[in-house]
Amino acid sequence: MVITTEALTRSFGTLVAVDGLDLELPAGGVVGLVGPNGSGKSTLIRMLLGLVAPSGGSATVLGRGIDDPTAYAAEVGALIEGPAFVPGLSARANLASLAALRGLPRSRVDEVLEVVGLAGRGNEPVRRFSLGMKQRLGIAAALLPDPALLILDEPTNGLDPAGIVEIRTLLRQLGSEGRTVVVSSHLMSEIETICTYVVVVRFGVLVFSGPMSELMRRATTSVAVAPEDASDRGALRDVLEGHGWSVSAEEPTLRVVAGEADAALINRQAAAAGITLSSLAVHRDSLEAVFLAMTGTDDGELADARGAALRGGVRREGVR
Template identity: 45%
Template sequence: MIEARQLTKRYGETTAVDGLEFTVRPGAVTGFLGPNGAGKSTTMRMILGLDAPTSGSVTVNGKHYRDHSSPLQEVGALLEAKSVHPGRSAFNHLLTQAQTHGIPRRRVDEVIELTGLQSVAKKRAGQFSLGMGQRLGIASALLGDPATVMLDEPVNGLDPEGVLWIRNLLTRLASEGRTVFVSSHLMSEMALVADRLIVVGRGRLLADTTVDELVQQAGGDAVRVATANPAKLRDALAGPGVQIVGQAGSEELEITGLPARSIGTRAAEHGIALYELTTVKVSLEQAFMDLTRDDVVYHGTTDLEERAA
């Protein structure tokens, strides 16, 4: 379990993390989301004791990271996959970590097999592609068979097979009762694998929720309807909590607040023919963009926008 209490980090006049409070519980995959500059990496560094909080605290399984006698058995982390000596082989890199932390040699072979590194285990890490470097970093994180696994952008550089592999791995680790904390910019992956979400922006907590709850807060599912009599359908569906959007002269309406089944039933009761009745799901990406719109630090512009300015 990871617990942050009023966790704050300032660099001069810049506040990178601002009073964060959250709990990452075992037995679930918790996604850690936020725009660039939101404070995610700084938070993860403070969890591992690499940066000291300005105020507040963060503990892993009830202790500060520095107070654990066997830290690799408590927390396995991937923050920077390329932080490996380029002249050392993958096997020797893992073996060195194992020998300095009292981990049996057989565990090195186990994580090499688990991460699919068998064919490159004796090659120098400096020759690895981005994806193979990620696999080596994940192998290092799992070396101590830790109770808590914390990964920063673990699918970065992985091919589709690798993305599926890491998705299944995270789910399995959580099912074993471990605490799994994952930072990612890939909303599609978080929608598939995360049980809970912690969303931050400009160092502040924006949401501590589930994927479904966040999507519902963003408006939930909408229903697209096409009919020759949109005005009559509007009247038939009007009611508390129902929102109907459509353009003048168009046969199409977008409706929120009623499920497709209810819309179809009411249309039939009023003798209104429907040409289309489609549920349009709000994506996690759209919900995330809506939530963090005011907390994006780095904005890009297109050439056309620059010329217009």
């Protein structure tokens, strides 16, 4: 396992950011770390990097305890929040300075610029770079030691759609090379697209950890149908419920809780009842829908849950 934690806890006064976390992350691929704002994702990352000491429990990174982060620092690259560079210096000069500080060969500079797609822009001052280019340069800096583990906190934060696609492509590439890439993000569409493994935390407590495919088995599949004649909606609903399906009305369609394989049968039952359908479409919940079902649908619901936990005598309050 590339990362393990056992009862890992971090408190800030009365606030519990990470609450008795037990976790095992396999090596290789892209791992998504997700949770509502204030769930302790960044606190967890900082503990793993040795930037914040745990209040209790233990953890290992690449087989070594986090009580001595120097033991694995050379094998870990990280981008925490926005990358900071000297604006007037070129991308190459910035990276060369960082390589010198870490005692790394200067040859790594051109290698990582090539990996992140900035080989042709290395001599330009960073002040001319777009936000997406700066993010790629930050990832290049994290790659300088050729790490086995790469940890990125919100790498697509603030990027436009084109920049998000650039970073998405880069992360897929890095994960396919054998290294482990841990990505903290609130963009569920990105996590669903690039990650093979997912960790979900809520109020510092582990909600789910496992392959993306296992998590998506929790997704609900439904079939949306609409009769050609709107006056047939009631009759269509009666027919479908009469055959055992759960049906809800969502103008202008009816939503039937059913699998993809049931779509043809739904069409046949409607036709047998003399009802012509104008549309029939299968819908499967996205990762975002599954995530919200596990963690809460909005800030108000999350606030209510926090209040209930406090009233129950449990002081669990996430901090980012």
